[in-house]
Amino acid sequence: MDFQLSDEEQAFQEAVRRFGDKVLRTNEERIDTEGRIPDEVLSAMADLGLLAMPVPEQYGGIGASSVLTELAAEEIGRGDASMATAVFFLLEAGWSTAFSLHGTEEAKQEVLPPVCRGKAFLGIASTEPTGGSDLAGMHTTARRDGESFLVHGEKSFISGTEEAKRLGGGHLTLAKDPEGGFNFLYVPTNTPGITTQRFHNMGRMGISTGGLSYQDARVPAKYLMGRQGKGFGLAMGGFSVARTYVAAACVGAAERALETGMKYIREREVFGQPLGKFEGVQFELADLWTEVEAVKWQVRRSAWLHDKYTLRGDVSHRPEVDRVVSSVKLAAPQIAFECVKRVMMWHGASGYTKDVGLERGFRGIMSYMVGAEGGLNIMRIILARELLGKEFLPYRQ
Ligand SMILES: Cc1cc2nc3c(=O)[nH]c(=O)nc-3n(C[C@H](O)[C@H](O)[C@H](O)COP(=O)(O)OP(=O)(O)OC[C@H]3O[C@@H](n4cnc5c(N)ncnc54)[C@H](O)[C@@H]3O)c2cc1C
The missing domain is CATH 2.40.110.10 (Butyryl-CoA Dehydrogenase, subunit A, domain 2)
Structure with a gap:
């Protein structure tokens, strides 16, 4: 077992983080107020190979592994805390994977290259x-x-x-x-x-x-993806991949919130000393950081499982994949939401303003709590099905 990213993965992660810092953070407010991601941001993403990045090179992508895509999703979630860019990114990454695996040759040649160039969604x-x-x-x-x-x-x-x-x-x-x-x-x-x-x-x-x-x-x-009448399983496979990237984006958003919070509690003085000197705040930080780290590595495991099994069409480890994926889609939005909420509280009244920007994350991450790519209770039901057995499913399948 090796928890070290490869040199290539590390270099890529750093490049996407630089993009997040330089391009996404500076456009974040604009993205939130103008109701769209500016064309120049999409072009920059296309130039970096970030759009529909798992698509094989012959169809215009960079043929990225699921692990590499997961790393990018983290960084994009960190860069645009509103989650809008992360959603654009992860939908295309997840569903272009399904398209690449199950689409006809003609459709792949026609549809995927413009998606990778940012000229189609x-x-x-x-x-x-x-x-x-x-x-x-x-x-x-x-x-x-x-x-x-x-x-x-x-x-x-x-x-x-x-x-x-x-x-x-x-x-x-x-x-x-x-x-x-x-x-x-x-x-x-x-x-x-x-x-x-x-x-x-x-x-x-x-x-x-x-x-x-x-x-x-x-x-x-x-x-048509795959064969007529046989599409349900293909869509479920697509959700499995996309949910991993949702969780990755939430991890990035959680880390961004904690970074913002740590900076603030180092500087903000209350009762004559930095807020970060008080145990009440330190303990919260320690608990949040521990949970984010645990989820992050479970998300990476989820991407690794996709590379090893899902993307090779190997369903022999489906129960393990389902357990891991549903656990990260269940946990990551909740911990990200909790981080943003706690850091808003550390900020006191300023956390409630639009200027600090935490509220963008609050509103964005909520979409993954209420349902996008599957509600939290559905993740719980999948987990319970895998842990207890199909006979415990509360509904027909
Ligand atoms: C911002 C946003 C973007 C979205 N984008 C897309 C998209 O691109 N494509 C797409 O297809 N969908 C999209 N969705 C929809 C999303 O997939 C659904 O919200 C989700 O599947 C839940 O469906 P629902 O909202 O109809 O809730 P319902 O299915 O009506 O469920 C209502 C609530 O009950 C819970 N629930 C359901 N069944 C059970 C049960 N058996 N036991 C206990 N609790 C249960 C659910 O978790 C949910 O909290 C998006 C949603 C949002 C909020």
């Missing part, structure tokens, strides 16, 4: 107005019609709907096949028959969340 559309946790109970259908699929129904709370309209691109979409099973297919947002609606979120304002309505939108069959 790629996300996931599974949630519907009637719910996101009970995916098997969804209503949207994708019916085969000759060399196409006709998509009909509605998706909601989908990240990147406006970006996919503005830049081009679309979402890997999970829909029921009337002939049985589920289809998982890439649906370009600008397809005739699709309308979008923007929702008004409380946080991560730099990336849109919206609704997609499909009125028999015709999608070429070349955009």
